[in-house]
Amino acid sequence: MRLNILFRVGLIGTVAFVYLALFSIPGETRDSRVCGKDVELRLSSSESSQGSLLLVEVHSTSPLAELKAQWDGHTLLFWRENSQENVQRALLGVDLERPAGQYPLTVAAQLENRERVTCSAVVSVKAGRFAIERLRVRRQFVDLSPKNLERTARERQRLGELFARVTPERLWQGAFRVPVxxxxxxxxxxxxRVLNGRPGMPHxxxxxxxxxxxxxxAAQRGRVVLADELFFSGNTVVLDxxxxxxxxxxxxxxIAVTVGEVVEVGTTLGRVGATxxxxxxxxxxxxxxxEARINPLGIVRLPAD
Ligand SMILES: [Zn+2]
Known part of the structure; x- marks a missing residue:
């Protein structure tokens, strides 16, 4: 997988343009770039296509007073590793329907001496190669009654609002696991997906x-923010x-948990079913x-701390 990134490195008064082509390493693509004399920006990813997850790392020679990143209209929040106070990380999700193209990532940091450093990288997103799947499901799930149409619209809005909420602190610690x-x-x-002959939403x-x-x-530690029966996904649990x-x-x-509960990695959330x-x-x-819909296996592959 090749990822082409244009880094624009700017210190007050000096602007330099550096082209960087990430090379392929089996299993992981990783590269770094000096972004001002005391700050280095690194991106790591096993994929750089629709539905992928990128890890953004900022290394500095001294602790940063402030650090912010912007991607696709979202502010990415950084966390600091316990053992390494000069390393900060953020997750960058690429939605599975994000059109292929070039998208800027901008990082702004303030050093302890108040000097400001900015970097911007253009991340190239490639189209994922997703197969078409034809399924037969019960008619009521394709030809929705007016009542169910109204219900699914309400549930879609509820989930959208939930995923848009950003809890400022990191609740997870360590590696994510597969839930079953x-x-x-x-x-x-x-x-x-083509459901009963009709094109549906991608999986x-x-x-x-x-x-x-x-x-x-539970794939990792988190707070239960939804534990309810939804039309399409049946009995559902969402962890923040x-x-x-x-x-x-x-x-x-x-479902074995209730909203508001903080669960640890491995906690039983419920039982496998077909609701x-x-x-x-x-x-x-x-x-x-x-808010991006990413391949869940991407978080299992994240390096743990
Ligand atoms: Zn599914």
Whole structure:
């Protein structure tokens, strides 16, 4: 995977343009660029296409007084690693329907001596190669009654408002895990779906087929912000991990947590089921980062602290 980035490095009074072509490393693409004399901007990603997750890292020689990043109209929030006070990280999600193209990422930092440093990188997003999947589901889930149309519109708005809320502190700590033990991902993230012959929304998560009743675990520490029955996803739990990162667990047979509860990694959230629009027992797992629908396996691959 090749990612071309144009870095614009600007210190007050001096502006330099540097072209950078990221090279391919199996499993991970990583590069860094000096961004002013005391600050370095690094981007790491296993993919740079629709639905991918990028890790933004800012390294400085001394602690920064202030650090901000902007991507696609969103402010990305940084967290500081416990052991490394001069390293700050932020997540950058690329939505699965983001048109392929060049998108700027701007980073502004203030050093302890009040000097300001700005960097901007143009991240090139490539189209994901998503298969088309034809499914047959119960008619009521395709030909919605006026009552269900109104219900789904309300639920879509509720979820949209929820994912747009950014909790300023990071609630997770360490690596993210797959929520079902021993289950294999179906590899169906992003598939363009045709339901009963009609084009539907792309599949915004990964499905994990599993036996009904198998426990579904929290992928990481977070706060339960939704535990409810929704029309399409049936019994659903949503966790807020802070800094704009959310995980979503759908089609549950039963829910074992309540809204407001802070759960630890591995906590049982409920049981695998087939509630809502499901063709069989499985977990539908999806992730939002800065509102972008990203491949949930992207957070499992994140380096842990
Ligand atoms: Zn699904």
């Amino acid at each position: 033990d021993g289950a294999q991902a179906a590899g169906n993230f992003g598939r363009r 915004n998560g990964e499905d994990f087929p599993a036996v009904a009743g198998a426990p579904v675990h 991990h802070g800094l704009g990162l959310y995980t979503f667990y759908g089609h549950l047979e039963s 809502g629009r499901a063709t069989g027992a499985h977990l539908h797992w999806s992730v939002r980062a800065n």
